[in-house]
Structure formats: structure tokens, C-alpha cells
Amino acid sequence: NQGKLWGGRFAGGPSPELEALSRSTHFDWRLAPYDIAGSHAHAKALGAAGLLTADEELELHRGLDALAARVTDGTLRPEASDEDVHGALERLLIEEVGADVGGKLRAGRSRNDQIATLFRCYLLDHQRVVSALVLDLVEALAGQAEANLGAIMPGRTHLQHAQPVLLSHHLLAHAWALLRDVERLADWRARVIGDSPYGSGALAGQSLGLDPELVARELGFTGSTANSIDGTASRDFVAEIAFVCAQVGVDVSRIAEEVILWATKEFDFVTLHDSWSTGSSIMPQKKNPDIAELARGKAGRLVGNLTGLLTTLKALPLAYNRDLQEDKEPVFDSLDTLEVLLPAFTGQVATLIYNTARMAELAPQGFSLATDIAEWLVREGTPFRVAHEVAGACVRAAEARGVELADLTDEEFASISPALTPEVRLVLTVEGSVASRDGRGGTAPSRVREQLTELRARVSAH
Ligand code: ARG
Numbered sequence: 001n002q003g004k005l006w007g008g009r010f011a012g013g014p015s016p017e018l019e020a021l022s023r024s025t026h027f028d029w030r031l032a033p034y035d036i037a038g039s040h041a042h043a044k045a046l047g048a049a050g051l052l053t054a055d056e057e058l059e060l061h062r063g064l065d066a067l068a069a070r071v072t073d074g075t076l077r078p079e080a081s082d083e084d085v086h087g088a089l090e091r092l093l094i095e096e097v098g099a100d101v102g103g104k105l106r107a108g109r110s111r112n113d114q115i116a117t118l119f120r121c122y123l124l125d126h127q128r129v130v131s132a133l134v135l136d137l138v139e140a141l142a143g144q145a146e147a148n149l150g151a152i153m154p155g156r157t158h159l160q161h162a163q164p165v166l167l168s169h170h171l172l173a174h175a176w177a178l179l180r181d182v183e184r185l186a187d188w189r190a191r192v193i194g195d196s197p198y199g200s201g202a203l204a205g206q207s208l209g210l211d212p213e214l215v216a217r218e219l220g221f222t223g224s225t226a227n228s229i230d231g232t233a234s235r236d237f238v239a240e241i242a243f244v245c246a247q248v249g250v251d252v253s254r255i256a257e258e259v260i261l262w263a264t265k266e267f268d269f270v271t272l273h274d275s276w277s278t279g280s281s282i283m284p285q286k287k288n289p290d291i292a293e294l295a296r297g298k299a300g301r302l303v304g305n306l307t308g309l310l311t312t313l314k315a316l317p318l319a320y321n322r323d324l325q326e327d328k329e330p331v332f333d334s335l336d337t338l339e340v341l342l343p344a345f346t347g348q349v350a351t352l353i354y355n356t357a358r359m360a361e362l363a364p365q366g367f368s369l370a371t372d373i374a375e376w377l378v379r380e381g382t383p384f385r386v387a388h389e390v391a392g393a394c395v396r397a398a399e400a401r402g403v404e405l406a407d408l409t410d411e412e413f414a415s416i417s418p419a420l421t422p423e424v425r426l427v428l429t430v431e432g433s434v435a436s437r438d439g440r441g442g443t444a445p446s447r448v449r450e451q452l453t454e455l456r457a458r459v460s461a462h
Helices: 016-022 025-048 054-072 085-097 111-147 167-192 212-218 228-233 236-262 290-313 322-351 356-362 370-379 384-401 410-416 422-427 430-436 445-459
Strands: 152-157 160-166
Touching: 025 054, 025 085, 025 111, 025 212, 025 322, 054 085, 085 111, 111 167, 111 228, 111 236, 111 322, 111 445, 152 167, 152 356, 152 430, 160 167, 160 430, 167 236, 167 445, 236 290, 236 322, 290 322, 370 384, 370 422, 370 430, 384 410, 410 422, 422 430
Parallel strands: none
Antiparallel strands: 152 160
């Protein structure tokens, strides 16, 4: 059992089949810099507890620095016989500084508290990266909202024409959802940053007088875990960030679906920028929204990662179980996926060209101003129940004649209801309609400008 972390009680080495199953270096090697940082901090704790001489501690720091340099330049690689990143780095450290000093580092720690800590460190770093990328997308949406402030589009419910809205209002709806994801990531960070599990040992804590708070501070945490069993066995911090990644994927997929739909000949609401769309190998005319389609597809993968992870965690008894090794690949994949998806998606959103003339032409169609008639009548003193009936009768009359509401004559309006005086035409334009929705959160241009300022203030908190 040369080079293994255990062996004393075993007569023979592990079978190759077991080694093949057990090995995790192909995915946990990316944690090597974090493992080394943890070892630096742990060496300090051992030194502070009087378990290393000053020279020994220095030698360990030197050896760890040497390994870190070789991790960075890529010359350090795990071997097939290494089970995981922790074992590989201990073997390499002993090669570097010798077994006498190198063999002292493992005292008072377990791979269980190591992995629970390093994984948090890795996720804390990538939380920052993903937050910044989501904020870029929020800013791209806000930029488009600002650039297209006058444009009016058909707002839909059930995918049917409902009421006219400002394009900016619609774009900002996506921005708010994504901003909440950024806020979720910040909430997650606030929970994780105070919870360094180093010092939890395998499950019960350590008996060597080490100071977990010292290690926590060294690694950038604000505190250490209060319960060593919880510290080593909980993975809700993994599930939670996987959830936020999945939610980002879902939110992005809703924008993606619109881009795909809006770029069709039938909608013709947007034109994709050449640099952010693709062609066909056979059909020369094609211009495809591949970025949006990949975004829509990857949302499934992000949800799958979360689902798989939660399924692994369900009903696991305390404390550490090897099942927990399955926690890393899904969330690494979720973060990797967003880190490659978001820059492309943001570029596509930022460069979309909106066909605002087409949107404006369609905005009043499909009787989308019927609610405006009803609400005008209410302002004139008609009870809403009656107003709804009257506006409905206008729709029936217009539909029967194959025209839109604004095309009804004064006589037609008057014959539907004497309350329908020609003044009703004030609200029968899309501009009048959106301007009238001027309560907080509404689509009136003044409110949308105010909303944009509010959004940007919330963005600047991150
Ligand atoms: N590689 C393991 C993981 O990712 C950590 C090692 C714990 N192994 C053990 N036998 N206690 O969870």
C-alpha cells in the first residue's frame, strides 16, 4: 500500500476494479489549489498548537508552494494509483519534503473535513464569476430597454394578444428575474462564508488543540462550523447553488424561447446579429438562433444536475458517506455550463435588432385595447361588470365586421351603449393605452424609466 493514505490494517492492496471505481482525480483535481491552501492553513494551526517546530512548519509551506507552482504550470498530475486529490497531494508533498515532515501534516484532519471545506472555497470563487456574468446579462437587457424606450409591442397572456406594453417593460421583466438570481447567489454566499468545516475531522472533531477559527480566517471564511457532524455531512450548500444555477438556466431559457420565436418569419420581431447566429450546411438562406437553442437545451441539463444531486442526498444517514463524492461533478458541470453559456447569450441579447415597426403594427391587433374601453367606461362612472360586457360587445361587433376596435364608427359605438361617446377614442391608440397604465410597476413610459433607475440601483449593490 505504498503511497496510500491507509494500509496499516490491510494485508493486500486494493483490486484494480476497486481503484477504478473509487478514483476521483479526473474531476477533483481542479480542487488542487484549494487543497494546497487548506494545507497551508492547517500547517499554521499545527504550528500554533506546538505540533510542528518552526522549521518543520516552514518546510511544509515551502513544499506546498513548490506543489502549487507545479499545479499552476500544469506539470503536476495525479497518477492512476492516486484515489483522490487529497491523497495525490500528500504523496507529492512527501516526495517534495520527505516523509518525516510531510507525514505530519495529516494530523488532526480528515479528507471529510478537507473536502467539505475546499469544495466551499471553490464554490465561493465561482459564485463570484457566475454572479458577474448574470449581472452582465441584466445590464444587456437594461441597455436594450433603454435604447428602445419608445417601442410598443403586443403583450401576451396564453401567447394570445392581451394588452399593448412597452418593449422595454417586457425586457426588464426578464432583467428583474435574473437580478433575483444574483441576489440568491449573494444570500448563498452570506450563509457559506461563515461556515468553514476544517477542524471537524472525520465527524467528531479533533483532539489536538487545533484552532478551527485560525484555519477559517486563513481560507477567507468569517467563522468555522458549530457542529462537526453537520460540517462534514451536510451538502445543502451544494444543492442550493445548484438550484440557483438551474433557476438561472430556466430564466435564460424563457428569454431564449422568445428569441427563437421572435426571429421566425411569422413573428419577425427581431433580427439576429450575424456574429451571434449560425448558418446551415445545406440551406444557403438560413440564419439560425443556435445560441438561444443551446441555452434552452442547457436549462434541461442544469435542472438534471440539481435533480441528480438531491436524489443522491435524500435519506443519506449521518455522518459522511462515500455517496457524497457524487456531489462534485453535477455542480462543477452547472457552473462550467453557465460560465460558457452566459457570455454568448449576453452577446446575442446585446446585439439583437428589434423590428419595432412590426411590433407597433401588431400591438393594437387582436382587440388588445378592449380592456382600455372597459377601464375608460369605469372612469366615466360605469360599473366594471357592465363595462366588461359593453367592451365585449364592441369586440363582437368589430370581429363580425373584420376590423379592429378603433375602426368602429361613432354610430356603432353609440348603438352598443350610450355611454360610449366618441371620447372613447382617446384610449383606442396603443400610445394612449400604455400611457394610461401609470401606477407603480405599470407599463407607462414614465414608470418604465423609473423602473430602469430602480433596477440599476439594485444592480449597483453587487
Ligand atoms: N473524495 C472524497 C469525496 O469527494 C473525500 C474523501 C473521503 N473519503 C473517505 N473514505 N472518507 O467526498
